[in-house]
Amino acid sequence: MTRIVLxxxxxxxxxxxLRAALNLKALAFEYVAHHLRKGEHRGASYLAINPQGLVPSLVLEDGTVLTQSLAIIEYLEEVHPTPPLLPASAVERARVRALAHAIALDIHPVNNLRILNYLKSAFSASDEAVTEWFGHWVAETFKPLEDMLAADPRTGRFCHGDTPGLADICLYAQVLNNRRFGVDMSPYPTIARIFEACAAVPALAAAAPDRQPDSE
Amino acid sequence: MTRIVLxxxxxxxxxxxLRAALNLKALAFEYVAHHLRKGEHRGASYLAINPQGLVPSLVLEDGTVLTQSLAIIEYLEEVHPTPPLLPASAVERARVRALAHAIALDIHPVNNLRILNYLKSAFSASDEAVTEWFGHWVAETFKPLEDMLAADPRTGRFCHGDTPGLADICLYAQVLNNRRFGVDMSPYPTIARIFEACAAVPALAAAAPDRQPDSE
Structure with missing residues (x-):
């Protein structure tokens, strides 16, 4: 049986x-690992799949290659709408996307491995300075995000209501990442509570880095 | 008449x-400027609208506040589907979103004013080093993006076919921004050609910084 390949x-x-979205939608996939620290994503065979040399990419059964995690998740939502990762109404969808994008655009791109490496090479940044950089950009978004979540009655057990969706997926992945840099979560009780709710969902727990075959 | 406020x-x-999307969809809006270099987006009155203190925000006729440019554009696409900024099929939509996200997630967040200012304050980066940083992240994405656009028969006068859409909006705004940092566009003939096609669309031309009331 041909399967989609992650x-x-x-x-x-x-x-x-993306693993979280695939798991929530109960879509089986073949797992192919590319070791970023060893530069395996920059080899010719992977660049032929994704010229950007970034992970993840998803190859569909017919060979179509999809790139960019949020674009792929929007695709999955359109083609496999159940269970939904976005609410039904346009205004509510805009809220969930905005919460997701606050993390996916304002924190993650700036704290990516390639950025941290470049800080070290171009500015001789110490490990301490890199950790401070990481924490600074988390705080810049998590402070207002905490208020936006805590103040809005639409926030439930998860970012929007009581089922996990697109914003939770981004929050979950970011908080897992924060742990590697020792980010103190005590100023963000709502975000921390939603993270724990996410971690209790088997589909999300199974997407965590330490549960993957290439985990070290 | 109550209008939406940008x-x-x-x-x-x-x-x-966002101005480009509003113009393409022929949606009238009231223009409110917040001067970023003077820190006006960090004042209490704007933080009450958008706790992230980032622009843009869109306030709908009923007072609903939308934030995050791509989330707002997805909202506009859902509520005002004509003319479309995304194609009809899920795979094609995924392509356009991926092209848009390559710019909106992999270039812009890293080259934002707040990041450049932080490089100067935390790492005493010179103007020259900041310009180099900016150009480096543009090139990291524009090189593969050029290939992805040039090699794909779905690329037309614009990123996807012959009408401007979400990817073009992101490309147009990024290339305008590049000019301030003197980025050489000669390695990117397809991107440069699409930019010129965008600049020839009145709705996009009217969205350019130098056409706005607060332009300096």
Whole structure:
């Protein structure tokens, strides 16, 4: 049986997001690992799949290659709408996407491995300075995100209501990533509570880096 | 008549994206400027609208506040589907979103004003080093993006076919931003050609920073 193929790396947050979405929608996939620290995503065979050399990519049964985690998740939502990762109404969908994008656009791209490596090479940044950089950009978004979640009656057990969706997927992957940099979560009780709710969902727990075959 | 209100800043790329989408969909809006270099987006009155203190935000006729440019554009696409900014089929939509996200997630967040300012304050980065940083992240994405666009028969006058859509909006805003940092576009003939096609569309031309009331 031909299956969809996920090209990813256990520790990559964007990979965690996509694994979470695939698991929530109960879609089986073949797992192919590309070791980022060893530069395996920059080899010719992977660049032929995704010229950006970034993970994740998803190869569909017919060979169609999809790239960019959020674009792929929107595709999955359109083609496999149940269970939904976005609410039904346009305004509510906009809220969930905005919460997801606050993490996926304002934190993660700036705290990516390639950025942290470049800080070290271009500015001789110490490990301490890199950790401070990471924490700074988390705080810049998590402070207002905490207020936005805590103040809005639409926030439930998860970011929007009582079932996990797109925003939770991004939050879950980011908080897992934060742990590697020792980010103190005590200023963000609502975010921490939603993270724990996510971690209790088997589909999300199974997407965590330490549960992947290439985990170290 | 109550109108939708756009909170934005002339030079912000994310604001340019949203102005472009509003113009393409022929939606009238009230323009409210927040001067980023003067920190007006960090004042209490704007934080009450958008706790992230980022532009743009869109306030709908009923007072609903939408944030995050791509989330707002997805909302506009759902509520005002004509003319479409995304194709009809899920695979094609995934392609356009992936092209848009390659720019909106992999270039812009890293090259934002707040990041460049932080490089100067935390790492004493010179203007030259900041310009190099900016150009480096543009090139990291524009090189593969050029190939992805040039090699795909679905690329037309614009990123996908012959009408401007979500990917073009992101490309247009990014190339305008590149000009401020003197990025050489000669390695990217397809991107440069699509940019010119965008600039020839009145709705996009009217979204450019130098056409806004707060332009300096």
């Amino acid at each position: 090209h990813n790396y256990f520790r990559s947050s964007t990979s965690t997001r | 909170h934005n800043y002339f030079r912000s790329s994310t604001s340019t994206r």
